Amino acid sequence: MAGLDDYQFFSNLRERDTPFWQKTYAGGGVDRPHHEAMMMPSETYKRPTEFPQNLLNPAHAPHPPSASGTKPYDAVDSSKGNDIQMEKYGELSINLVSLCAENLLSHPFIVVRRQCQVNVSSQRYHLLPITLVPALIHMQGCQGVSAFWKGLGSVLTVRGVTLALEDCLSKFTPWPKEISPHSSPKTIGQHLLLKCSALALITPFYSASLVETVQSEIASEKPGVLDVFKEGLTRLLSFTQPQTGRMLPVWLLILPTVTHGILQYLIGNAVSTITSHALRRYQKQDQQKQGAVSKDSGSFLDASVRLQSAFIGHLASDVILYPLETILHRLHMQGTRTIIDSLDVGYEVKPILTRYEGFFDCLHTTIHEEGFFGLFKGFGAMCMQYALHAAVLKFAQVIIREVTFILVPPKPKLKQQLPQDRLEPHTASAQSLKERERVWRGVFE
Incomplete structure (x- = not known):
């Protein structure tokens, strides 16, 4: 019968949801002193298998619902999601502005620069942007704005x-299209081989595109949409036998074209990587001076750093390889019977009449007849190009950042202090940790 009494005793405890170490009285409540009953919450105790909520780590404790029925941190999570979304919109906007500035706004200066480079009989070298202004004004007055596009x-x-x-x-092919800083030398070599192959195949079409950008509209017919493919295929088919006696075969143009493209790619990436590390280090030092270093920078800030470093990389590669680009363009234009606009005054047109045997012959002839600065003809146009590019990027960056701040204003930094009801869900009347410990010790005694 003793076993039945024990079973009935524990069955009653299970129904009342009361731990077996607590003393009960006839009313079913817990027999405890009056001062402890005043300090304890009115709700019943949990089973001993569940850990008391107020002893849990506050960082992992469940959040109590607010008065409105939602969690108090839902608004914070929603705000954080809006911030991330606005950062992505800002990154996309600055990327689009950079793409337009690089391909559309820079094109008129590329046209002017190439016309200066291939003009072997020009008297003005236009090493500075100021000398180009009168010629550009005259050219625009005679041919209109379309002449620069x-x-x-x-x-x-x-x-x-x-x-x-x-x-x-x-x-x-097994050649990778993209590489990472941790790629092996074999992978990097295969990637460069991919770049070289693409540049070699595009060489005749690059010649046709160069002709369209420098030929004068008042002395030549406007090219059609598919003429670049027509002229490129025609020059590709005459791989060894050129159309005229002065036009160089394609196989003589492949080596300087691929060399220029690979050097531009390597120099640009190297300078861009170094600049990116320098900018991020400068930003980190600036944040340390302000007393707060962000562990995770926003996507808009990363996009700005990436575009600034890419801009400096392109600028460095173009400046370093400018003489090589001048020689390359003159080799591509030889024998094409192209008439270009003379930028000495902006009114005249001149034909291109050269007879180079190869790369080194063009280099020696240019230095002998035009001097060393003959390799830098039209350098002022490139200065204007990158000055406008930098101004557009900076202006767009400021505008996009201000619009982002208006839509999602920065929130003040609050001290990370949890609410009182989260720290003490079951001992709301306790005022210190010692009192809570005393209460729980009284329970377990």
Whole structure:
């Protein structure tokens, strides 16, 4: 019968949801002193298998619902999601502005620069932007604004075909299209081989695009949309036998074209990587001076750093390789019977009449007849190009950042202090940790 009494005793405890170490009285409540009953919550105790909520780590404790029925941190999570979304919109906007500035706004200066480079008989070298202003004004008065946008379609077409060739080669060959800083030397070599192959295949089309950007509209017919493919295929088919006696074969143009493209890619990436590390280090030091270092920077800030470093990388590669680009353009234009606009005064047109045997012959002839600065003709146009590019990027960055701050204003930093009801869900009347410990010791005694 003793076993039945024990079973009935524990069955009653289970129904009352009361731990077996607590003393009960006839009313079913817990027999405890009056002062402890005043300090304890009115609700019943949990089973001993469940850990008391007020002894849990506050960081992992469940959040109590607010008065409105929602969690108090839902608004914070929603605000954080809005901030991340606005950061992504800002990053997309600054990327689009950079893409337009690089491909659209820079094209008129590329046209002027190439016309200066291929003009071997020009008296003005235009090493500074100030000397180009009168000639550009005269040229705009005679031919209109469209004279500075000629060949834009062919330039974009050549860039698109280059990317398409790289993508196709990466799919049909083991050569990777992209690499990381942790890539092996073999992977980097295969990636550079992919770039070289794409540049070699695009060489005849690059020649056709160059002709469209420098030929005068008042002395030549406007090219069609597909003329860049027509002229490129024609020059590609005459791989060894050129159309005229002065036009160089394609195989003589491949080596300088690939060399220029690879050096531009390597120098640009190297300078961009170094600049990116320097900018991030400067930002970290600036944050340390302010007393707060952010562990996770926003996507808009990362996009700004990436675009600034890419801009400086492009600028450094163009400045360093400018003489090589001048020689390369003169080799591509030889024998094409192209008439260009003379930027000495902006009124005249001149034909291109050269007879170079190769790269080194063009280099020696240019230095002998035009001097060392003959390799830098049109350098002022490149200065204007990157000055405008930098101004557009800076202006767009400021505008996008201000709009982002208006839509999602920065919130003040609050001290990380949890509410009182979260710290003491079952001992709301306790005022200190010692009192809570005393209460729980009384329970377990």
